[in-house]
Amino acid sequence: MSDQTKPKSPAAVAPLSPARNVSPEEKSWEMNTLAFALAKSPERQKEFTTLSGHPIRRLYTEADLSNWDPKTQLAHPGEPPYTRGIHATMHRGRLWTMRQFAGFGTAENTNERFRYLLTHGQTGLSTAFDLPTLMGYDSDHPLSEGEVGKCGVAISSLADMEVLFDQIPLGEVTTSMTINSPAPVIWAMYLAVAEKQGADWKKISGTLQNDILKEYIAQKEYIYPPEPSMRLVVDTFEFAVKHTPKFNPISISGYHIREAGSTAIQELAFTLRDGMEYIEWAVRRGMQIDDFAPQLSFFFNAHSDFFEEIAKYRAARRIWYQAMTERYGAKSPRSWALRFHTQTAGCSLTAQQPFNNVVRTALQALSAVLGGTQSLHTNSLDEAWALPTEFAATIALRTQQIIAHETGVTNTVDPLGGSYFVEALTSEVEAGAWDYIRKIDAMGGMVAAIERSYPQREIAEASYRYQQALDKKEKIMVGVNDFISEEKPLEILQIDETVAHRQAARLSRLRAERSQDAVDRTLLALKKAAESYNKPVSSSSNGHLSHENLMPHIYDAVKAYATLGEICDAMRVVFGTYEETAVT
């Protein structure tokens, strides 16, 4: 690691009130009012903790903020350290983007759902791909059997992508695409459709998830080993900076880490450390921090513990600002401000009494809004059973519209700022995350930590602890381990195998009609360029490896209608595939 990218030790976050300096008034309250109340009736539990198991005090007062400096730790919205939000007017100026994740069946099915959502007031698109697409297999690959179109839309070539965005003006709509290992390929398809529609690449906007580190850590949809995967990510950064300045080439995601069972602090720490890892790899490639950092975006979970989540979002912005300025020397405020998308917690939804999920989702969404999110997905009530029906998806979208237009929470910026509890919890979550970040630094960074299964093990531990707490009823899930009642089965969306058959037919037609010469030529060029990844460049390179950017080659192959599977295979041959050491 060069000196330039070596993280400096962050300024220690002052622990809040190691010994609380209690005011005489508080002392008097404790000895009189409180003691009397406790003598009369004890509290319901001996200890109160957040959903993540973080201890919570009975009461927060100024004694909990004795080390807290509102000038430097709170400040004002739109100004460092962005605790109160990244914009001066926040949701008074512009509401968050209501971006519902959707995708199922064929491209035709999903195109129809997209257009339905847009006509019902949704303000951005978000694409869910099926498992074969996420793993870089075509719909007719043997391993795709039974999975085509089930968890998202099946996209095997540019021909599918053209149908997916038919009659949707990519120059006007912003699109998020949840794709990771094959992200460069899917993005190239999107850019090809945009070009065909006549949309200006310099103006199109959207987000590619493209966060491979959290795949190794949590979601496990990886193809290649970490090293070439990280280089592909940096290729997309370079390409985005040059050609699509309004497109976020990455959404650094804590969502899946949390869904895998992490605590809030782990979600925050691992996500931000992932972000730092991407920065270090890009800087090592020779990119200038302020050229690409403004295009990095984040994605967090909104779980059920209301204040813990709000503290997490506020702490996230503070940590990122500190890291960007102190560790990486970023000069542009656009690099300092952490922008994020939020999705309510899928793992909090219950299959039992599913209509209760509307309430869970609404409260989670509210925490994201109060935490200053830029964009939001609200889950549908039926998602513990299946992909949402149109009925359920509409309620989920309406939930956001109710928060935005009826509750009044958008009337003022950061209404919780200055709350003893919220400020203390924000600082505790921040300090807890820095502890993890420093541990991962000491291991040599996130790729090294992943290779020794560190985050995977921490998450597995937390997830098991939580399951035990549920089994022992220390934590209650309504309708699951308490308040159980009889119910009727829900009407759900079913995807059958006709989707797979239609995809297979479309693929054989595509293979028959395209120019095989063009496909072979472009795939060979891609393979050759991928091979150059591992060759050291000339003596002046200071030991650096060659880094011919693969994006242009991938784009050529996509335009020649090479399939997703063929393009990913061309790289599989060169890079190999990754197998994890399973931690149980």
Added chain:
Amino acid sequence: MPEKKIRVLIAKPGLDGHDRGAKVIARALRDAGMEVIYTGLRQTPEMIASAAVQEDVNVIGLSILSGAHNTICPQIMKLLHEKGMDDVTVLVGGIIPEADIPALKQAGIAGIFLPGTSTQAIVDFIQKKHAA
């Protein structure tokens, strides 16, 4: 003489990588005194059936959340039958629509555990099936 431990194979078939449930169950069964082998991710029906034979397990627990259960489960049951593993208890945990349950039971799946099941319920089910 120590009792012979119940041997369980926890498997994650299909392309899905969401392994939270599989890992939690593996650990809970181990804590309950069973011998647990976890296959890791993305196992084909053939790999799972072979591992079951090789490890000589009493129970196979399949974790499926992707909607591929109607394709995967019958394939695994057929392969187990071909390998003479008809005695093995096959369980499925995950997101299984209620409408699909009768067909899976028909195919020979002994127990289906939906979201929200306590780990103790699964431990009890296995212990009852394999009581000496």
